[in-house]
Amino acid sequence: MSLQQILLVLKREYMTRIRSKAFIIATILIPLGMVAFIGIVIGISLWDSETQRTIGIQDNTEVLYSRLNNLDEQQYQSFADLSEDSLRSLVQAEEIDGYLILDESHITGDANLELVSSGAGGLKLQSSIRSDLREVVRDERLDRADVSEDVKEIYASSVTLETRKLTQEGEETEDDTGFLTIVGVIMGVIIFGAITGYGGLITRSVIEEKTNRIIEVIASSVKPIELLLGKLCGIGALAITQMTFWIASFLGLAAAAGPIAGMFLADQMSGMEDAQKVAEASQGIDPSVFTIPTIETSLIIYFIVFFILGYLIYSALFAAIGSAVDSETDTQQYMIPIMVPIMVAYLIMFQTMENPDSMLSVVGSLVPFCTPIVMITRIAITDVPIWQIGLSILLMIATFGGTMWLSAKIYSVGILSYGKSASFKELIKWIRQG
């Protein structure tokens, strides 16, 4: 193998792509697209929550309705003078979303309450009604039982849980598990996206050389393995450039976002009329210290390591696919065996998010085809034993050796076969032949 040839190929792959308009546009648009996507999701949920629901109440107890009305003036409307049939027709006409008939028996006995609704509002409405009813019935029962204020206060009080994390060194730190889970999942998703995205780029690049018919000209100067390595490294370098750009702009934005978000929130709060709410809210988020928790450097290093190893393992296979087919439309059948382990890893990641030390997560993070996605999420959330990390890295390196060997054999035959896509049977033959 000649390093000089590999470097020439690498340079070409890198330079022609980094200058292309498509690459520059994608580099800018992908993060903007993601921001827009998140914005739309948040927008939808905000817009949705503002829908006003109306529940008709026929109160035969004369006490429960006023309590409900105190909880939510808009949602609960009294229809004391209407018959149940009229309430039904109101629901059918969609003038109200549902109705409740409240009787003494609901306070004194264990009779079940019945909500008749059109189904609008869904689970969210049901659970809000359930908790409201639980509260008003409980309060009424407490009043009637004539218990002391102390007891009432006990019922009114709520328990908050604050969490602190104790590290192995005995240091007690602010527990960022929630934040780190998000970071871990984002990192996993990025690696997932990068493997499939850049993998696809490699497949297309190999197919392009075949369909352009330049491959044989190149093959008369460069060994297939040199061409393959140069290509993988060139596109890998491109991936790292793009990531670096994104991470740098993310960190830059994050640094700026804290103060900006703080200012924004402070503005909103001063606009609120209820002074008490401001006080409450400010306790939770103090504008001056509203910053994103720090991400440890070691996590970023692990991210880069797993990103690179994951890319290498899969990119070799993606290149093999490109060489085995004759046109891009034929890639589907070969993509399946590669996409299955990636998808499995992606699904395991969501389990890992909830339970990073479960058997599934540990095994998933050690299976080399899943490691890059699952392990980075685990490392972000929890303290993964160092032997597991070490083992997973060794296994990935070994697997890369394997996929590279396999791919080099398919590639060196595949690039010179024109006219039709190879069958799986032929691929096996090529591997034996090489």
Added chain:
Amino acid sequence: MAVIEVRNINKSFGDTQAVRDVSFEVPKGRIFGLLGPNGAGKTTAIRIINHILIADSGTVTINGHHVSPKTQRMIGYMPEERGLYKKMKVGEQLIYLAQLKGLSHSEAKEATEYWLERFEAADWYNKEVGELSKGMSQKIQFIATIAHEPDLYIFDEPFSGLDPINSEMLKEIVIELREKGKTVLFSTHRMEQVEQMCDEICLFNNGKAVLNGNLREIKQKFGKNTVNIEFEGDHSFLDKLDNVRINNRSTNFAEIRVLNGQHMQEILKTAMDHAEIYKFERVEPSLTEIFISTVGEDNINTKELG
């Protein structure tokens, strides 16, 4: 000394044996034609010489060196399936390809500029290949093949897909290269191109080299046993001739190979009885005829021969 020496090479793909025990030598400073019908194993042999494929057995040497990445740099190779990166600029692309052949960046740049100038294409330097017409990109392809100025040139089916102007230009390049003392090997299934250009030939059929050597000597060996006849009138008399093989037949022309030493005057007589004769010439056999009589009529698909 032979520039290329091929010794008993074999190459199989699965059950099909593409090249069987092939040996030939390409002398220095000559134009060597590798010919035979499609699928005869020419491209496989060429790829082995270019070290793109490795022979299952046998040896190939270039200027005395066993084929290796080093010998690849001694060769300018234009494959049958050829092309360029469409989205890369002409200049960059030529520099890249020359660098892969071992030139330094500045040497490659110099060579690229020289050849673009020579082909009156200097103003294409910054154009993307995709913007060029087919004929223009064929010229770029030639430059890519010859820019590193090797001593040995290999063209696989060079005339297929070329427009007439580039076809003529390539012929001139090939002849110019020989005048400079370079060696050229090209493959083709078109016999007349070989007749016009080649000094030496090697005939391929079914993976075997069935005949090789100096074209003139081969022709002489076959003797002047062929008649070219030009006439006007009913051509059905040709069907009545016995012990002949008629190649290249049209309504007013036929190339008749006389078999079994039959007297040629008989053919002339028969012809005169049926048609007006414009030309009757005794010549050496054409390559097509040589090829057919070497491998036997039943063993080839004559339609494959141009």
